[in-house]
Amino acid sequence: MAIDGELFRRVLGYFPTGVAVVTSLATPNGGRASVPWGTTVNAFSSVSLDPPLVLVCIGRERSIHPIVRRSGRFAVNILAEDAQALSDCFAGAPVTPSRAEFCGASHHPGPFGLPILDAAVAAFECSVEAAHDAGDHTIFIGRVESAEAHTDQPAFPLLYYRGHYLRIERAAPADLLGKPES
Ligand SMILES: Cc1cc2nc3c(=O)[nH]c(=O)nc-3n(C[C@H](O)[C@H](O)[C@H](O)COP(=O)(O)O)c2cc1C
Known part of the structure; x- marks a missing residue:
């Protein structure tokens, strides 16, 4: 029995994720010059x-697919919480400045020569x-050549849940166990 596509998407949405932009370098027209390209993803592990x-x-129809392959x-x-506009742009939203x-x-x-966004927490x-081809996507397994995280200031990631962006709530109230000063 084939599962309904809408239902599948909706149920997948109950798994909260971060939001990342996969970047790579394209060499248009087979030239020597390389230009940065990016695509928003949440299928990262x-x-x-x-x-x-x-x-x-990465979806096989995505513009970044042949760039990563080649x-x-x-x-x-991994995007910071204030990078929602970049997430939208790298997912193809018609905005200015454009994805191009x-x-x-x-x-x-x-250090490995790839474009790292300043708006990334890591x-x-x-x-x-x-x-590995898997349905309409390809699973790209990457060997990590470099890893960096913002440690100078506390930076929080942007979250994605059920089709919406979310931010980590920092002001969660908690009950006092001791006595407050009188
Ligand atoms: C929050 C979010 C998560 C996404 N995750 C993925 C993903 O994991 N894999 C993928 O191929 N596309 C993902 N997309 C879709 C692509 O970002 C978007 O459709 C694509 O960049 C547009 O297609 P194009 O690159 O061919 O122009 C995601 C989009 C959003 C907004």
């Missing part, structure tokens, strides 16, 4: 600690260890 492996699932490398940028302008996102090259650079 750790795979192995030794060796360090992660995975991303270049054999990708970075995973890398969404106007400030970025720097990581980022990994990976070389493609394996690519």
